[in-house]
Amino acid sequence: MRINTDVFTYISMTGRFVISLIREAGAVFVFFYKAFVHIFSFPLQISKIVNQIYFIGVKSVVIVGLTGTFTGMVLGLQGYYSLVKFGAEGTLGAVVALSIIRELGPVLAAIMVVGRAGSAIAAEIGIMRISEQIDALETMDIDPIRFLVSPKLAAAMLSMPLLTALFDVMGILGGYLTGSVLLGVSSGIFFSRMESNVMLCDVTGGFYKAFVFGIILTVISCYKGFYVHKSSDGFGAKGVSTATTSAVVLSSVFILVVDYVLTSFLI
Amino acid sequence: MLAPLIEFVDIYKGFDNNEVLKGVTFNIYPGEITSIIGKSGIGKSVLLKHIIGLMIPDGGDILFQGKSIKKMKKAEISKIKNKISYMFQSTALFDSMTVIENISLPLVEKSKIPKNKIKQKVRERMNQLDLYGIDDKYPAQLSGGMKKRVALARALVTDPEIILFDEPTTGLDPIRRNSVHSMISDYQTRLGFTGVLVSHEIPDVFYISQRIIMLDSGKIIFQGSYKEILKSEDEQILDFITGSQKKPDGMTGLVGHSIGNKRIHEEKKRLDRHGIPFSLIMFTVKNFDEINSNFGYTAGQTALKHISVQVEKYLRINDCSCRNSKDSVLLILAHTNIKEAKKVFSKLVKIFSESGVKNILPDYGFCLQMSGKVIEINSGMIIDEIIEGGVGWENMDSQFNLC
Numbered sequence: 001m002r003i004n005t006d007v008f009t010y011i012s013m014t015g016r017f018v019i020s021l022i023r024e025a026g027a028v029f030v031f032f033y034k035a036f037v038h039i040f041s042f043p044l045q046i047s048k049i050v051n052q053i054y055f056i057g058v059k060s061v062v063i064v065g066l067t068g069t070f071t072g073m074v075l076g077l078q079g080y081y082s083l084v085k086f087g088a089e090g091t092l093g094a095v096v097a098l099s100i101i102r103e104l105g106p107v108l109a110a111i112m113v114v115g116r117a118g119s120a121i122a123a124e125i126g127i128m129r130i131s132e133q134i135d136a137l138e139t140m141d142i143d144p145i146r147f148l149v150s151p152k153l154a155a156a157m158l159s160m161p162l163l164t165a166l167f168d169v170m171g172i173l174g175g176y177l178t179g180s181v182l183l184g185v186s187s188g189i190f191f192s193r194m195e196s197n198v199m200l201c202d203v204t205g206g207f208y209k210a211f212v213f214g215i216i217l218t219v220i221s222c223y224k225g226f227y228v229h230k231s232s233d234g235f236g237a238k239g240v241s242t243a244t245t246s247a248v249v250l251s252s253v254f255i256l257v258v259d260y261v262l263t264s265f266l267i
Numbered sequence: 268m269l270a271p272l273i274e275f276v277d278i279y280k281g282f283d284n285n286e287v288l289k290g291v292t293f294n295i296y297p298g299e300i301t302s303i304i305g306k307s308g309i310g311k312s313v314l315l316k317h318i319i320g321l322m323i324p325d326g327g328d329i330l331f332q333g334k335s336i337k338k339m340k341k342a343e344i345s346k347i348k349n350k351i352s353y354m355f356q357s358t359a360l361f362d363s364m365t366v367i368e369n370i371s372l373p374l375v376e377k378s379k380i381p382k383n384k385i386k387q388k389v390r391e392r393m394n395q396l397d398l399y400g401i402d403d404k405y406p407a408q409l410s411g412g413m414k415k416r417v418a419l420a421r422a423l424v425t426d427p428e429i430i431l432f433d434e435p436t437t438g439l440d441p442i443r444r445n446s447v448h449s450m451i452s453d454y455q456t457r458l459g460f461t462g463v464l465v466s467h468e469i470p471d472v473f474y475i476s477q478r479i480i481m482l483d484s485g486k487i488i489f490q491g492s493y494k495e496i497l498k499s500e501d502e503q504i505l506d507f508i509t510g511s512q513k514k515p516d517g518m519t520g521l522v523g524h525s526i527g528n529k530r531i532h533e534e535k536k537r538l539d540r541h542g543i544p545f546s547l548i549m550f551t552v553k554n555f556d557e558i559n560s561n562f563g564y565t566a567g568q569t570a571l572k573h574i575s576v577q578v579e580k581y582l583r584i585n586d587c588s589c590r591n592s593k594d595s596v597l598l599i600l601a602h603t604n605i606k607e608a609k610k611v612f613s614k615l616v617k618i619f620s621e622s623g624v625k626n627i628l629p630d631y632g633f634c635l636q637m638s639g640k641v642i643e644i645n646s647g648m649i650i651d652e653i654i655e656g657g658v659g660w661e662n663m664d665s666q667f668n669l670c
Contacts, residue, residue, distance in 0.1 A: 124363075136359035139319050140373045141348040147376070 031145070031226070032153075032219045038146035039154045048151035049158075056117045056152065056218075057159030061166065063116055064109050068167035071104055072096060072174025079175070080183050092185050093194035096175030101168050101198060106206045107259050109167040110160065110213035114251045118221040121152060122247035125225030126240035134226070149222045153215065160214030161207040168206065205266040209259060216254050221247040272297040272332060272429070272461055273318060279326035280313055287313050289485035290327070295478075300455055300462040302472040305482035306507070311465040312356060314482065315431050318463065319353050320344065349377065352427040356434045356465075358418040360406040367393075367402045370420045378425070392420040396450070411438045419447065423454065432464040436471075441518035444468065445568040448475050449559050452593070456556075469508055470523035471516065473497075474593035481507070497525050498651060519571040519590060520579070527589030527597050531650055534601055539646055546608035546643045547653070548598040548615070550574055553636040555594035561633065570635055571596060577618050581611070591654065605643035612641050619669055634670040 039049075075096045083089045125148060128134050137144045172194070179185040224231075224247040228239045271294035280288040287310040295301050295318075303311045316322040317329060320336070329336045331347055339347075352373075360369050367389060374385045393399070396416045406414055415435060422430055432451065436444040448468070452475035455462050466472045473479065473493035481489040481496070481504060489496055489504055496504060508525045516523070534545040552558070552570050559567045574596050578588050582598070591597035600608055616639065642653060 128361075131362070132355050132357050132359040133361050135316075135321050136353070136355060136361075138321060139348070139351070139353035140377065141345055142373075142376045 027227075028219060028223055031149075031223050032215065034145045035149040035153045035219070035222070038143065038150040041146065045146075045151050048147075049154045052151045052155030053159055055120075056113065056155045057163060060113050060116050060159070060163055063112050064163045064167050065170045067108055067112050068100070068105070068170030069174040069177075071108060071167075072100060072171030072176075073178045074174075075099055075104075075171070076175035076178030076183070080179055080185065089179075089183075089185055090189045091193050091197075092175070092179045093172075093190035093192075094197035096179065097168075097172050097194040097198050098202060100171035100175070101202050101206050103206075103259070103263070105167040105171060106160075106164045106209035106213060107255060109164045109210065110217060110255050111252055113156075113160065113163065113214075114217045114221075114248055114255070117156075118217045118251050119244050119248050121218065121221040122225040122244045123240055125149075125222055126228040126243045127225075129226060129228050130236055130240060144226075149218075149226070152222060153218045156214035156218040157211055158214075160210040164206055164210035168203075201266075208266070209262050212258060212262060213255050216258060217251045220251045220254065224250070269296050269298075270333065271295060271330075274330040274333075275314075275317070275327070276330065277327040278314075278317065278324045278329065280310070280317070280322065280324050287485055288324070291482070291485070291487055292327075293480050293487050293490050295461065295463055297461050298459050299477040300451070300464060300475055301478040301480060302464045302466055302476040303480045303482060304466065304469060304472065304507075307467070309482050310485060311482055312433050315353075315433055315463060315465050318429075318431055319351055320348065321353075349425075350428040351431065352422040352425060352429070353431045354418050354422040354433060354435050356437060358406070358414045360414060360417060360421070362406050365403050365405060366398070366409070366417050369406070369417060370424055373421065373425050389420075389424060392424050396420050412440065412443045415439060415443075415447070419450075426458065427460060429461045429463070432462065432466075434465055434467065436466065436468055441516065442568070445471065445516075445518040448472070449567060451475060453556065453559060470525065470590065473524065474590075483507075494651075497528055516590065518568045520575045521571065521588060521590040521596060524589060524591055524597075527587060527591065527599060528650075528654075530587045530589075530599050531644075531654075534599060535644060535650060538644060543602055544604045544643060546600045546603045546605055546641060548600065548608060548612050549591060549595055549640045550578075550598075550615075551595040551638045553594070553638055558633075558635070567594065573622070574619070577622060578615065581615060581618065597654070603643075605641065608641050608643060612639060615639075616667055620667070623669060634668040637667050637669060639667065 039045075076092065079092050079095045080089055083092055083095065125134075128148070134144045134148070137147055176187070176190055180187045180190050224243040225240075228243045229235075231239055231243060273295040275291050275293050278288050278291040279286070291314065303314060305311050313322060317324055331339075336344065336347075361372065364372070370392065371385050371389045374380055374388065378385075380388070393402075396419060398413070398416055398420060401409065401413065401417075406417070409417065415438070419435060422432075435451070436447050439447060448471050451462060451464070454460070455475075464472060464476065470493075473496075476493060479489065479491065479493050479496050480487055483503060488501065489499060496508065499505060505525075508523075531547070534543075537543045538545060552567065552574075555567045555570070558570060571590065571594075575588060578596065578598060582588060583601075585601040586603075587599045587601075589597050589599075598611075600611060603611070619637070644650070644653070
């Protein structure tokens with residue numbers, strides 16, 4: 001029967017896709033597990049972690065700060081003209097702070113770091129793979145996951161909450177600049193409403209998210225680069241460029257999806 | 268006979284639908300240099316990568332000191348890996364690290380040697396490989412030849428028991444190529460490591476290898492000493508070897524042994540059929556290794572080149588000279604009996620003595636210790652025995668020195 005054959009083909013294709021998806025997810029998890037465990041294996045790779053904090057964290061300060069400032073300014077602007085319709089412009093400080101601390105801070109800081117450091121990580125590891133540098137590590141009996149991935153993972157887990165804090169501060173200052181300095185909302189009201197509405201759990205919730213996003217962006221970027229040779233999307237330089245692009249896209253999408261899941265638990 | 272260090276037993280390996288290794292079986296013995304030769308893209312590097320575990324065979328087994336790698340625990344495999352160094356064809360240097368960081372990496376990561384000792388050891392290896400003034404350079408700032416030497420320094424820095432060389436001289440000029448070969452041979456003699464070398468450089472690798480393995484169409488078609496491969500009558504092997512040796516070596520200006528061998532057999536046929544005599548002269552640089560260790564790894568080659576240049580000036584159009592071994596040059600004198608050959612020999616010795624070694628070695632009062640032999644070939648003689656065993660040669664002046 002023709003219809004039966006088509007149905008079976010469709011089912012088997014779906015099955016194959018689901019199996020490959022589960023397999024891939026399992027491989028990513030094992031990759032993360034190995035990298036995470038090796039952060040604590042002796043001798044500790046302190047200097048490598050510090051170097052990576054400089055690369056992932058310190059070098060992202062300007063871009064995260066700028067993004068935070070302008071996000072806060074836009075929020076201040078949009079928030080003011082929306083709230084003023086209801087005569088509630090006094091709550092602008094709380095609106096800006098809560099939006100940034102709970103959602104925009106961790107998400108936008110993470111996406112900025114994905115664009116700046118995640119792409120670089122995927123490209124660096126991908127090039128190391130295609131030029132046999134990772135094979136060279138294996139021949140020296142140096143675990144490439146421990147050597148290359150663990151310091152990046154540790155650095156991202158430490159840097160992301162700090163970058164989020166920076167984003168939060170700059171965003172609030174941006175909102176203040178627009179709301180109070182440019183549009184005339186009283187500074188006292190702006191900060192007192194913010195203080196009374198923002199709870200500690202909002203801040204820590206944002207940091208938890210940032211911590212998880214740090215893991216997501218590092219693991220996906222490193223994984224894509226590390227297994228660039230197994231990708232069917234191209235070999236050599238083309239393979240690296242595809243891996244870099246998919247690392248950025250996948251990390252960004254996962255950050256947004258996981259953000260929703262975490263928010264639903266934290267709220 | 269020594270027990271094999273590594274045994275490949277019926278190894279199969281394929282990529283997609285392309286089966287590269289089809290039941291490969293061979294042994295690697297300790298303390299020897301084994302060269303794997305064969306055409307490009309035939310799977311030589313694939314074979315090498317199986318030894319270090321970068322590739323896993325689809326079928327068959329690899330034994331290390333008689334024990335199957337499949338049955339080994341992770342710690343045991345790790346222990347073996349620590350005994351092995353691998354020099355990649357592409358060098359595989361870490362491009363974001365400086366030269367000194369690249370060379371010291373295996374020691375920094377895997378040993379408990381104090382930092383100052385690591386530095387000392389790295390410096391020692393760099394000096395041995397003429398790597399000066401590039402400590403803080405990155406691989407991208409180096410020439411291809413220099414990268415190869417940095418990779419070699421990295422492979423040697425851990426004093427490994429086994430070193431796998433994947434085309435260590437590809438892309439090098441003749442001087443560096445010979446230098447690298449001499450260095451591998453010298454280090455192997457001094458440190459006694461087991462070397463496995465994948466190379467196209469025929470006959471150069473024959474002079475430094477105790478064992479040759481030839482791979483073709485996914486199978487081993489020869490394994491044995493280089494003397495045995497030269498005796499092989501298999502057309503496939505002969506074509507490959509003679510084809511590789513037709514071109515004179517850029518460093519010494521001499522063609523390979525098998526070209527000379529072929530020529531001797533042609534002359535022998537003329538002798539047997541038409542009674543046309545021919546003679547052989549062999550010059551050996553007796554202190555070849557000593558020259559290399561005193562004046563660098565190219566000095567021995569320069570000495571052979573000096574001999575070949577002088578000889579070429581004197582040889583007739585029908586005569587032929589070739590490199591017979593690492594340290595000797597063989598002259599095939601067509602239509603020449605022993606009386607005439609002795610005259611040629613004396614004349615050549617005179618020319619050598621007049622030219623001295625001023626253009627070869629720095630003036631430190633060092634002499635080339637030469638020996639020379641002459642023979643006229645007779646119909647009943649077995650050529651291989653003469654060349655290999657020195658049977659029937661007349662020592663003309665076995666110890667003449669060039670100073």
